[in-house]
Amino acid sequence: MSIVIIKYNAGNVYSVQCALARIGADAIITDNADIIRNADKVIFPGVGEAGAAMHHLRQTGLDKIITSLQKPTLGICIGQQLMCSHSEEGNTECLGIFPDKVIRFQQPDNTFKIPHTGWNTVQITAEKGIIPQEMNDAWVYYVHSYYVPVGSHTTAVTNYISPFSAAMKRNNFYATQFHPEKSGDAGSRILKHFLDL
Amino acid sequence: MLAKRIIPCLDVKNGTTVKGVNFVNFRNAGDPVELGRQYSDAGADELVYLDITASHEGRKTFVDLVRRVAANVSIPFTVGGGISCVTDVDTLLNAGADKITINSSAIRNPQLISDIANRFGSQVCVVAIDAYQDNGNWECYLNGGRIPSGLNLFEWAHQAQERGAGEILFTSMNHDGVKTGFATTALKTLSQNLTIPIIASGGAGTYSHFYDVFANAGVDAALAASIFHFKEIEINLLKDYLVKNGITIRQ
Numbered sequence: 130m131s132i133v134i135i136k137y138n139a140g141n142v143y144s145v146q147c148a149l150a151r152i153g154a155d156a157i158i159t160d161n162a163d164i165i166r167n168a169d170k171v172i173f174p175g176v177g178e179a180g181a182a183m184h185h186l187r188q189t190g191l192d193k194i195i196t197s198l199q200k201p202t203l204g205i206c207i208g209q210q211l212m213c214s215h216s217e218e219g220n221t222e223c224l225g226i227f228p229d230k231v232i233r234f235q236q237p238d239n240t241f242k243i244p245h246t247g248w249n250t251v252q253i254t255a256e257k258g259i260i261p262q263e264m265n266d267a268w269v270y271y272v273h274s275y276y277v278p279v280g281s282h283t284t285a286v287t288n289y290i291s292p293f294s295a296a297m298k299r300n301n302f303y304a305t306q307f308h309p310e311k312s313g314d315a316g317s318r319i320l321k322h323f324l325d326l
Numbered sequence: 327m328l329a330k331r332i333i334p335c336l337d338v339k340n341g342t343t344v345k346g347v348n349f350v351n352f353r354n355a356g357d358p359v360e361l362g363r364q365y366s367d368a369g370a371d372e373l374v375y376l377d378i379t380a381s382h383e384g385r386k387t388f389v390d391l392v393r394r395v396a397a398n399v400s401i402p403f404t405v406g407g408g409i410s411c412v413t414d415v416d417t418l419l420n421a422g423a424d425k426i427t428i429n430s431s432a433i434r435n436p437q438l439i440s441d442i443a444n445r446f447g448s449q450v451c452v453v454a455i456d457a458y459q460d461n462g463n464w465e466c467y468l469n470g471g472r473i474p475s476g477l478n479l480f481e482w483a484h485q486a487q488e489r490g491a492g493e494i495l496f497t498s499m500n501h502d503g504v505k506t507g508f509a510t511t512a513l514k515t516l517s518q519n520l521t522i523p524i525i526a527s528g529g530a531g532t533y534s535h536f537y538d539v540f541a542n543a544g545v546d547a548a549l550a551a552s553i554f555h556f557k558e559i560e561i562n563l564l565k566d567y568l569v570k571n572g573i574t575i576r577q
Contacts, residue, residue, distance in 0.1 A: 143422045149398045177447050233434040242546055243524040244449045244492055248329040248371055248576040268329065270402055272424075272449045272492075289328055311402045311424065313366065 132156040132324065133168035138185040140178040141310070145205070147309035152321050162194050169200055170324060174310070175207030179231070179275070180219025196224050201326045202302050203259065209297060209304035210275060225303050229280045230238060234290055241242070241290050244274045250305070251285045251295045258284025258296050259303040261322050267315040269295070269307035273294050276306060327328065327577040330540045331569070332561055334554040336361060339378050342553065348420040351373050355521055356555065357478070358391060362399045365554065368561040370401065371576060374427065374495075375402075376404035377407030378470070383413035389421050389493060396422020412441050419446060427452040427495060428533060431469040432474050433482070436489055444536025453491040454485060457512075458499040464512055471499050480515060495549065497527040505531025505553070513543035523550050535558065540573050554564050 132149065134142050136158045149156045149172075156172070157164065167169060173195060175182060186192040195202070195212075204212045211223045216231035223231070234243050248268045253260055260267070273288070277294040279286055285296035287307070297304040302325065308318035336343045336358050338510035343358045362369045362502050375395065377388040385408060392405055408423030416428050432439050432453050442451045456471045457464045457479040464479035475482075483494050496516060502534050517524045523546035527541045530550040539548050553559045568575045 141424070143420065144396055144424070147422060148400060150397065151400060176450070236521060239518055239521055240544065241522055244523070245328065246449065246493065246523050247331050247546065249327065272402075274448070277407060308402075311400065313400045 130169045130324070131167070132170045132172070133165050134174060135191065136160040136173045136272060137189070138177070138182060139189060141174050141206075141308075145172055145310045147215060148219050148316065148320060152317050154324055154325075159308045160189060160191060162173045162190065165194055166198070170326075171198055171200060171202040171207040173202060173204045173212070175211065177207055179207060179210055179216040179223070180221045182211060183221050183223055186211070186224075192224060199301060199313055201323065204302070204304035206273060206306060206308055209277065209294075209306050212297075212304050213277055216275060217314060227277070227280070227282050227297055227299055227304070229277050229282065229294070231275050231277055233275050242298060244272050245276075245289045246272045249287045249289060249307075250279065251287055253285045254318060255284040255298070258298050259305060259323055260285050260319055264315065264318065269305075269309065269312040269315055269319075271307045273306060275276070327574045329574050330523075330545075331373055332369070332536070332564065332575075333372045333549040333559070334361075334365045334370050335374040335376065335527070335549050335551045336555075337376045337378050337540065337551065338388065338391060338517065340384055340511070341391060343367050344378070358412070359394045359398055361555070362395055362403070363511075365561060366399050366401045370561055372401060372547070373399065373403040373482075374402060375405045377405070389417060390417055392421040392423050400409065402429070406452070406454060411477045412445055413441050415446060415450070416437050419450065423450050425450045425492070427454045429454040432465060432486065433468055433477060436485065438474050439486055439491055441490040443492070448490045448492035448522075452493045452495050453486040454495040455479060455481075455486075456496065456499055459512070479512065480519065483516055483520060487520050491522060493523045493525060494527040495527055498529060501529030502527070506531060507531065507535040508539040508543065508548070510538055511544045513539060513545050517544040517546075520529065523547065530559070534563055536564060536569050537568060537573065540568070541571075
């Protein structure tokens with residue numbers, strides 16, 4: 130099985146590659162269109178700013194390659210946000226795989242800190258998402274200031290200020306707002322589940 | 327609910343973990359990668375690695391260490407020590423660090439906070455502050471607590487937030503290494519005044535100190551070093567205690 134991690138300017142790519150190696154999977158980090166198109170599994174990670182990331186994806190043509198993928202594809206963090214139609218961060222038009230719009234957390238008061246940083250639990254709300262059913266209420270690691278509201282493609286939610294999309298799915302596209310590559314054993318199980326799809 | 331975080335801090339010199347009492351008298355506490363993995367297994371929520379090596383050779387050793395930590399540890403980790411420009415940050419993030427922490431260099435050049443936040447996002451930028459309370463005033467110190475800066479803790483923390491810091495890591499020099507509890511009053515003020523997460527550091531000696539800083543100061547995370555390295559406090563038992571006492575903790 131060939132596993133590809135998409136290389137672009139909003140990468141946390143090495144961490145993702147390390148996490149896959151820990152579960153015995155070799156992944157290639159590349160921005161080569163042919164290799165990405167022919168991969169069995171594609172991971173679209175991300176840390177950074179939505180506007181700059183989308184600009185880079187358009188310039189390199191990676192935007193069209195990602196949206197045309199047929200094999201299981203997993204967006205992580207900014208990856209999930211870029212798969213939506215629009216992000217409030219930098220007022221950015223995104224890939225539109227999910228019709229949802231990404232918005233910024235609004236703090237009711239200083240007891241809710243932004244970024245949402247640390248470990249929180251996921252509640253599974255739909256079947257056949259990226260998180261195995263028996264992992265309901267698992268702890269996963271977050272660090273983000275923007276989020277996808279709960280919508281028709283949401284498969285798991287986390288509650289911070291209000292419930293938001295922890296995980297999403299549409300056809301062959303999967304996404305998590307949390308970082309499975311940094312979520313300890315729970316994260317490893319989720320990544321393994323993705324590789325087993 | 328978002329969990330309160332327990333963070334062991336590993337000071338690294340020439341590839342080995344060390345921890346001082348009140349910033350001097352270093353004692354050896356083992357291999358940093360192995361320690362990190364043990365902490366992760368014991369339930370640590372994040373790790374912090376601080377490079378206290380001054381030499382150029384030592385810096386290269388530290389980047390190699392960051393790479394090995396990324397390969398072997400499955401929880402987030404922050405690295406710091408000697409970061410003075412965006413290029414240093416780029417090198418460490420590429421080696422697999424999740425966040426970086428800056429201290430003296432941010433005081434000398436506050437623009438560095440903005441530069442890091444703009445380039446990599448606020449979430450990677452942890453601003454660490456060492457401060458000492460004297461006559462009621464909390465003054466920030468540079469160079470590992472050796473040089474007074476003239477800056478007030480609360481004013482500097484607020485400025486760091488406005489410039490794009492993603493978290494504040496505050497160490498009370500009065501409390502560090504003394505094991506009589508965290509600087510709860512100052513931490514509570516920071517927590518109430520800032521919109522970003524606060525990591526408490528300095529003074530942890532017992533389970534109840536951690537309870538106190540979460541329940542009464544409202545901080546998001548608590549950091550300690552020697553009490554974990556020398557197993558005076560076991561992280562899994564600490565977490566059991568906190569859960570029993572109603573603190574939201576990942577287990």
